Amino acid sequence: METTSYSKDLRKAIQQWATAAPIDRHGRYYHGDPVKSSLVATRVFFVPFISLLFFGIVISKSPAPAVAQSVVPDDVKHDTPGQVIKQGQSVHIDVDLALVNVTVTDPYDRLVTGLEPDNFRIFEDNIEQELVNFSSEDVPISIGVILDFSGSMANKLGKAKEAALQFFKTANPQDEFFLVGFNERAQLLSPFTNNVEDLQSRMLSASAKGKTALLDAIYLGLTQMRGAANGKRALLIISDGGDNNSRYNEKDIKRLVREAATQLYSVGIFEPFEYRSRTPEELSGPSLLAEVTELTGGRAFTVENINELPDIAAKIGEELRNQYILGYRPSNKSHDARWRKIRVKLRAPKGLPPLSVYAKTGYYAPSL
Numbered sequence: 001m002e003t004t005s006y007s008k009d010l011r012k013a014i015q016q017w018a019t020a021a022p023i024d025r026h027g028r029y030y031h032g033d034p035v036k037s038s039l040v041a042t043r044v045f046f047v048p049f050i051s052l053l054f055f056g057i058v059i060s061k062s063p064a065p066a067v068a069q070s071v072v073p074d075d076v077k078h079d080t081p082g083q084v085i086k087q088g089q090s091v092h093i094d095v096d097l098a099l100v101n102v103t104v105t106d107p108y109d110r111l112v113t114g115l116e117p118d119n120f121r122i123f124e125d126n127i128e129q130e131l132v133n134f135s136s137e138d139v140p141i142s143i144g145v146i147l148d149f150s151g152s153m154a155n156k157l158g159k160a161k162e163a164a165l166q167f168f169k170t171a172n173p174q175d176e177f178f179l180v181g182f183n184e185r186a187q188l189l190s191p192f193t194n195n196v197e198d199l200q201s202r203m204l205s206a207s208a209k210g211k212t213a214l215l216d217a218i219y220l221g222l223t224q225m226r227g228a229a230n231g232k233r234a235l236l237i238i239s240d241g242g243d244n245n246s247r248y249n250e251k252d253i254k255r256l257v258r259e260a261a262t263q264l265y266s267v268g269i270f271e272p273f274e275y276r277s278r279t280p281e282e283l284s285g286p287s288l289l290a291e292v293t294e295l296t297g298g299r300a301f302t303v304e305n306i307n308e309l310p311d312i313a314a315k316i317g318e319e320l321r322n323q324y325i326l327g328y329r330p331s332n333k334s335h336d337a338r339w340r341k342i343r344v345k346l347r348a349p350k351g352l353p354p355l356s357v358y359a360k361t362g363y364y365a366p367s368l
Contacts, residue, residue, distance in 0.1 A: 100326045
């Protein structure tokens with residue numbers, strides 16, 4: 001049986017017209033106890049974002065006709081014959097599969113792997129959906145690291161850089177990274193690369209000074225992510241929180257975060273509340289980071305001891321490698337551009353303690 005390939009970028013999928021993605025078969029472990037899976041294969045279009053899409057591709061230069069295979073929902077054994085595409089003709093592919101990255105943890109915040117499709121229930125606008133695709137394999141990721149170089153980070157920047165380097169060490173050979181630094185303005189320090197040494201040299205030369213344009217940095221990171229090569233995408237924000245110098249506001253960023261097919265994680269370096277003597281914007285830093293990460297199914301980690309930074313960064317890297325990918329075809333076929341709420345529930349296997357689940361809270365339906 002083929003294993004599920006989540007890493008196929010949509011552009012590559014379109015070039016191949018249709019990519020088959022069977023459900024895989026895994027035997028995983030939860031703290032040493034084997035949990036077996038017995039899954040049924042299914043063929044679906046596999047796309048790298050949690051939304052419904054409708055694309056038109058114009059073939060204008062190919063001298064030979066191309067054949068596009070179509071997926072038949074009611075017959076997983078055979079594809080229907082493709083339609084001959086003439087030169088200059090538009091091809092419309094209706095991709096109706098919604099994908100959701102899911103993290104599961106136990107009461108000690110340890111990752112839980114080895115769960116089966118039957119352990120998950122997924123709802124869209126309070127209506128339960130049929131799970132048609134499931135995977136838990138480690139796939140290549142496109143990652144942006146957003147690092148705070150503002151003046152308030154002066155005595156924390158060394159450990160923050162160390163944390164970023166520790167995060168880079170969790171990379172797989174096919175991963176790619178970019179680096180955004182920010183103080184009173186956000187700037188792209190390195191475009192996408194898999195050369196960690198180059199990222200390290202660019203990061204180590206930066207010093208802490210100036211105000212904090214955190215929201216502008218998130219905007220820049222999400223904009224840069226549009227050029228990602230991998231279907232799975234994440235941003236890691238390392239900051240002491242708050243914003244006092246951005247052009248964009250919270251409403252702008254939350255809207256952009258909802259639209260983006262990117263998970264956000266943050267490591268907030270905060271002093272105990274009673275010792276904070278900051279502006280209202282800086283005092284709101286923890287809640288700001290928590291809100292934007294929660295929308296995407298990521299998580300916000302809080303650090304009061306900067307020596308914990310490298311370990312937490314490594315933990316986030318491990319979490320990105322141990323997520324479940326759930327796929328369903330939404331029962332609501334309307335292209336109304338409205339926000340669709342997503343909720344994932346667990347049917348935990350017997351013998352396991354209460355588990356926590358983290359997933360994206362929704363997506364915007366297409367408008368066409």
